[in-house]
Amino acid sequence: GTIADTLTRGVESVTGTVSGAFAEPTIRLGVTGLSGAGKTVFITALVANLLDRGRMPQLVAQAEGRILSAYLQPQPDDTIPRFDYETHLAQLTSDSPRWPEGTRAVSQLRLSLRLRPAGLLAGLQGPRKVHLDIVDYPGEWLLDLGLMDKTYGQWSDRMLTRLPHRPGGAKVAEALRAEDARAPFDESRARTLAQTYTTALHQARRAGFSDCSPGRFLLPGEMEGSPALTFAPLPPDPSAPRNSLWREMERRFEAYKRRIVKPFFRDHFARIDRQVVLVDALGAIHAGPQALEDLRATMADILTAFRPGANAFLSQIFRGKRVERILFAATKADHLHHSQHARLTAIMEALTRDARDRARFSGAETQAMAIASLRATTEATLPHKGETLDVVQGTLLDADNTRGKQAAFHPGALPDDPARLLAPAREGAETWLDEDYAIMRFAPARLSLKPGEGPPHIRLDRAAQFLFGDRL
Ligand code: GDP
DSSP states (O other): OHHHHHHHHHHHHHHHHHTSSSOOOEEEEEEEESTTSSHHHHHHHHHHHHHHOSSOTTSHHHHTTOEEEEEEEOOSOTTSOBOOHHHHHHHHHSSSOOOOOOOOSOEEEEEEEEEOOOGGGGGTSOOEEEEEEEEEOOTHHHHTHHHHTOOHHHHHHHHHHHGGGSTTHHHHHHHHHHSOTTSBOOHHHHHHHHHHHHHHHHHHHHTTOOOOSSHHHHSOGGGTTSGGGOOOOOOOOTTOOTTBHHHHHHHHHHHIIIIIIHHHHHHTGGGOSEEEEEEOHHHHHHHOHHHHHHHHHHHHHHHGGGOGGGOHHHHHHHTTOOOOEEEEEEOOGGGSOGGGHHHHHHHHHHHTHHHHHHHHHTTOEEEEEEOBSSOOEEEEEEEETTEEEEEEEEEEEOTTSSEEEEEEEOOOOOOSSTHHHHSOOOTTOOOOSOSSGGGOOBOOOOOOOOTTSOOSSBSHHHHHHHHHGGGO
């Protein structure tokens, strides 16, 4: 379908400029971010707010009253799972609202908008239609791009060097290094090594580390248990004999690249027009300087994916097409009083600065923002030791994921200068958000779309305006 796609795109852009009346343009919006960043909640809230259209004042087409209707349609791609909007929404809107299960694999949803044309054309033309195809996929999968230009030996070397610096990683690295890579290949041995390595990746991830490749070891999708997912880094040994553990692992690493990474980039990634990259910056800040430095490095890795010129493999699959706009959004901003939001945005800008500069060179427009897809808190200012304290109030999640008690929190402050946070992790580095943040696990506020009940999100409408408002 790539040739057909290119043709359709061509036709769309021609008719789009010539008449606009007959074309039904499609915007493919990619939503990504590492596990737990907030993709599922973002998409559910975005779609709910667009379908309802009561709460999006910063979306210009909405403010101008030009969105006549919005509805979900069967998506055009028959083989991609559909984003389970209805189940997620039902959980968030039930009497005891629960957070939905997060993204595990790629999925898609088509939302169609019927619009009254803007400006002078308004009187001359009838309504037109725009399709928004939302594509949800794990950010972990983008990290695999870094494998495409590496040999198994290079990758092994890198991971075995990094592993010891992570909680529990030293023992695993030692065990892998001690492995006899020249021994004859043995499936159960391979399985044990892959499992040991995967456990170490999960542990690193839980401790806030982000560079955890291969991405599918954390989120395997439908490939779980296949040989292409059953390998581990071993001490490089270029002279290992045929049929040795090393040779078979090397073969599997190459199969992983060819059969898993490449098709994902070709079939999903290369077709995206607009992209939002969600980042749980607050979580990493709270986890401490090392986790934050790791997030910064990982963001830089992830974001090379948006710079096709930098990588021969990417240039080949993009073939001149490019992602036009990229939004970097720090999620869960409702954990902070709004007086801290500008600082969070500045941190997000600093975290992604390199990547944004580079994206700009390859023609994409970028922006950084602090958002909350679903606001779970309200704000208050309370007296505290003779002064006042800005707090957020919300309902805590109990251990069994039910709603616990209402409480007010002060998560601690963010620095006014992002450099104080992002300075390379060093001995005695400052920590931030070290007050109440650790216990701030809020239950979702019941997602309500009734007018006059206070905004259920923070800047979701601004995010929408940047991402696709210009095309409405
Ligand atoms: P995914 O793995 O990227 O799909 O992440 P999810 O969308 O499942 O979000 C992970 C968790 O982050 C959720 O279960 C919530 O606990 C939290 N979360 C996501 N968005 C928000 C938000 O806007 N506000 C708050 N308070 N928590 C959020």
